[in-house]
Amino acid sequence: MPDTPPIPPLRLREFLPYRLSVLSNTISRRIAELYDREFGLSIWQWRVMAVTGDAPGISATEIGQRTAMDKVAVSRAVAGLIELGYLERKAAEEDGRRSKLYLTRTGQSVYDEIVPMAMAEEQALEAVLTPDERRELTRLMEKLAGSASPDRPLW
Amino acid sequence: MPDTPPIPPLRLREFLPYRLSVLSNTISRRIAELYDREFGLSIWQWRVMAVTGDAPGISATEIGQRTAMDKVAVSRAVAGLIELGYLERKAAEEDGRRSKLYLTRTGQSVYDEIVPMAMAEEQALEAVLTPDERRELTRLMEKLAGSASPDRPLW
DNA sequence: CTTAATTAGTTTCATATGTAACTATTTGTT
DNA sequence: AACAAATAGTTACATATGAAACTAATTAAG
Numbered sequence A, B: 001m002p003d004t005p006p007i008p009p010l011r012l013r014e015f016l017p018y019r020l021s022v023l024s025n026t027i028s029r030r031i032a033e034l035y036d037r038e039f040g041l042s043i044w045q046w047r048v049m050a051v052t053g054d055a056p057g058i059s060a061t062e063i064g065q066r067t068a069m070d071k072v073a074v075s076r077a078v079a080g081l082i083e084l085g086y087l088e089r090k091a092a093e094e095d096g097r098r099s100k101l102y103l104t105r106t107g108q109s110v111y112d113e114i115v116p117m118a119m120a121e122e123q124a125l126e127a128v129l130t131p132d133e134r135r136e137l138t139r140l141m142e143k144l145a146g147s148a149s150p151d152r153p154l155w
Numbered sequence C: 001c002t003t004a005a006t007t008a009g010t011t012t013c014a015t016a017t018g019t020a021a022c023t024a025t026t027t028g029t030t
Numbered sequence D: 001a002a003c004a005a006a007t008a009g010t011t012a013c014a015t016a017t018g019a020a021a022c023t024a025a026t027t028a029a030g
Helices: A016-039 A043-054 A060-067 A071-084 A105-126 A131-148 B016-039 B043-054 B060-067 B071-084 B105-126 B131-148
Strands: A087-091 A099-103 B087-091 B099-103
Touching: A016 A043, A016 A105, A016 B016, A016 B105, A016 B131, A043 A060, A043 A071, A043 A087, A043 A099, A043 A105, A060 A071, A060 A099, A071 A087, A099 A105, A105 B016, A105 B131, A131 B016, A131 B105, A131 B131, B016 B043, B016 B105, B043 B060, B043 B071, B043 B087, B043 B099, B043 B105, B060 B071, B060 B099, B071 B087, B099 B105
Parallel strands: none
Antiparallel strands: A087 A099, B087 B099
């Protein structure tokens, strides 16, 4: 038997950042697989489609803000979606640097198919929780998010 | 012809998989930054050190099971840690394929430093929650984890 | 025993991702 | 007007990651 460590052991399994990461990755992986298999979309592309469907004419920068993606990730996802024929870009008349993004006809029909699937998937996931528990989870996550916000100093 | 029913808008911000992913990434990023800055460790390397410190002589496969890392990730993390001089490998006498892993003297002292930091970080994060809330969060996360387990079929 | 199948772990290769540098345009200053 | 600074978005490069192929050792089957 090894000596007792000089400090209290850290149990990874009980470590909140670890538990959160494993849970989130498990869920993300399932969903990524679904979107990829059904529509050839990455999670990033799906997020871009989701916000563009919700706010047609949105700019890449705004997409970044709404999806917590950085501008490079947005740029790449948009490029891929245009390649796939799901998205189109129009120059913004008031600002030559920006462009406005829209779902194409095809993109819209993919969107119309994928949204109910995504919602069903979320509901299947959440089905194990009661409505009260869902609200409580949201509340707790928001508290944590405040505590972990990137601008906040570490100690 | 009946109109196609309008697709209810999907609000990414209210979408649990998205919220979980953003929260987890925010937290992971903070922690990754800390470990990297202080000890030159990636999150994967830190996880390997954590379980090796907790169970000296552990094998790579067991590390994978305890950390939810795949064997390639474990192999790379271990290689890096040996390179850094934090970990050493001894052949397992009973099975020539395995090796047993141990923290080196240096690795142990890094471990002794990093564990209290990690715990402090976790406590700073959790400080916004009451003990009841922490228990409740754990309970809800476990329910979700059951619902999302990878072997479970999608629909 | 001898060979096939399994397991532990590493390496290879193709792709994903993050950071920094870059282009083009707009805004602010004088 | 002229030029510096800021902003939108893309490109390039270096590194991270995952899947599959591979090596070596062990176990199972005939």
